[in-house]
Amino acid sequence: MDGVLVQSLDEIVTNNLDQDQLQQFNRIYYGRTDHGELKLKESTPSACKKLNIQIAAYSFDADKEVRPPKLIKIGLIQHAIVLPTNKPINEQREAIFEKVEKIIQIAGSEGVQILCLQETWYMPFFLCTREIKEWEDFAELAHDGPSFHFLSKLATKYNLVIVSPILEKDEAGVWWNTAVVIDADGKYLGKHRKNHLPSVGSFNETTYYSPGNTGHPVFATKFAKIAVNICYGRHHALNWLMFAINGAEVVFNPAATISKFGESFWGIEARSAAAANGYFTCSINRVGTEDFITKGDKKTVSRNYYGSSYITAPNGCRTPGLSKSLDGLLIAQVDLNLNRQVRDKTGYNLTSRLEMYAKELNDTLSKN
Numbered sequence: 001m002d003g004v005l006v007q008s009l010d011e012i013v014t015n016n017l018d019q020d021q022l023q024q025f026n027r028i029y030y031g032r033t034d035h036g037e038l039k040l041k042e043s044t045p046s047a048c049k050k051l052n053i054q055i056a057a058y059s060f061d062a063d064k065e066v067r068p069p070k071l072i073k074i075g076l077i078q079h080a081i082v083l084p085t086n087k088p089i090n091e092q093r094e095a096i097f098e099k100v101e102k103i104i105q106i107a108g109s110e111g112v113q114i115l116c117l118q119e120t121w122y123m124p125f126f127l128c129t130r131e132i133k134e135w136e137d138f139a140e141l142a143h144d145g146p147s148f149h150f151l152s153k154l155a156t157k158y159n160l161v162i163v164s165p166i167l168e169k170d171e172a173g174v175w176w177n178t179a180v181v182i183d184a185d186g187k188y189l190g191k192h193r194k195n196h197l198p199s200v201g202s203f204n205e206t207t208y209y210s211p212g213n214t215g216h217p218v219f220a221t222k223f224a225k226i227a228v229n230i231c232y233g234r235h236h237a238l239n240w241l242m243f244a245i246n247g248a249e250v251v252f253n254p255a256a257t258i259s260k261f262g263e264s265f266w267g268i269e270a271r272s273a274a275a276a277n278g279y280f281t282c283s284i285n286r287v288g289t290e291d292f293i294t295k296g297d298k299k300t301v302s303r304n305y306y307g308s309s310y311i312t313a314p315n316g317c318r319t320p321g322l323s324k325s326l327d328g329l330l331i332a333q334v335d336l337n338l339n340r341q342v343r344d345k346t347g348y349n350l351t352s353r354l355e356m357y358a359k360e361l362n363d364t365l366s367k368n
């Protein structure tokens with residue numbers, strides 16, 4: 001296992017501080033003064049317990065203003081794979097579908113309106129094996145693959161926008177790491193292909209696909225304008241910036257990341273992106289251990305993911321993270337008016353001096 005701590009920092013803090021200390025901790029560390037826990041339906045905790053899923057729900061309020069509140073409910077799902085990675089691909093995918101459907105059902109019954117799943121959510125993150133052939137049945141068309149059809153039905157049933165990060169295989173047979181956006185009527189709204197690909201340590205994604213060619217799209221869904229910054233893209237400040245420039249109100253960061261790669265800054269990057277860009281960010285990481293035996297040299301490759309999914313508001317306030325090891329559903333009711341209120345207060349937009357950076361970037365690039 002990569003992580004030494006099995007409990008999350010939040011669990012440790014909550015279990016060891018008294019009420020007063022915890023309040024101070026939340027105020028100073030998370031900036032949590034004006035929002036709290038969101039009430040769930042009476043049946044939800046027991047439904048989650050039955051499925052061994054952690055559930056947590058919070059609200060981020062904005063100041064009262066002339067405009068009515070723009071309340072939306074966001075949901076994030078983190079989950080482990082279900083079957084061993086040497087089982088037939090169809091069976092692996094179906095087992096994950098079955099589990100995730102039950103969690104989506106709970107999200108739907110809680111009135112979640114925009115839901116995001118983790119990076120390549122319906123498969124083990126096999127990219128560490130460097131093998132391709134063995135796994136190709138996990139690759140699918142963005143608007144006509146098994147995961148699209150599965151989620152489209154659920155989107156319609158629950159009036160739910162779903163962000164579905166997949167392994168895409170386009171019509172020409174080329175692979176991409178893609179997030180598909182399905183609107184609340186179940187229709188395909190568009191896709192974003194991962195811009196920045198890791199080629200470091202055991203993350204060898206350039207073996208499989210090219211950097212994305214879709215730029216920084218923002219999707220006007222039924223409930224909000226959203227964008228997706230896929231995993232490794234969170235290390236790139238300009239990636240976050242472009243989604244803000246293009247008008248995103250909420251940016252999702254579906255990930256598959258391990259402790260060795262920077263658990264210490266998992267809680268910082270998306271949080272500071274929210275504060276710097278004046279939008280909500282939503283970070284989702286998978287959980288559990290995934291073991292692979294490579295077909296060629298029969299090497300064992302093992303990965304452990306630390307979960308810790310969380311949501312940050314544009315003023316930098318964030319929720320506690322979900323567990324490091326359990327499947328979980330994190331819900332936040334957010335008032336999108338907070339984006340504009342924070343931007344008005346900070347003046348970051350007015351003082352951004354983008355033209356200065358555009359010129360300096362152009363000058364630098366033209367010299368290389």
Ligand SMILES: NC(=O)NCCC(=O)O
Pocket residue numbers: 119198203230231232233255256257258261
């Ligand atoms: N999936 C992915 O991009 N992982 C790279 C490691 C990281 O950036 O956390």
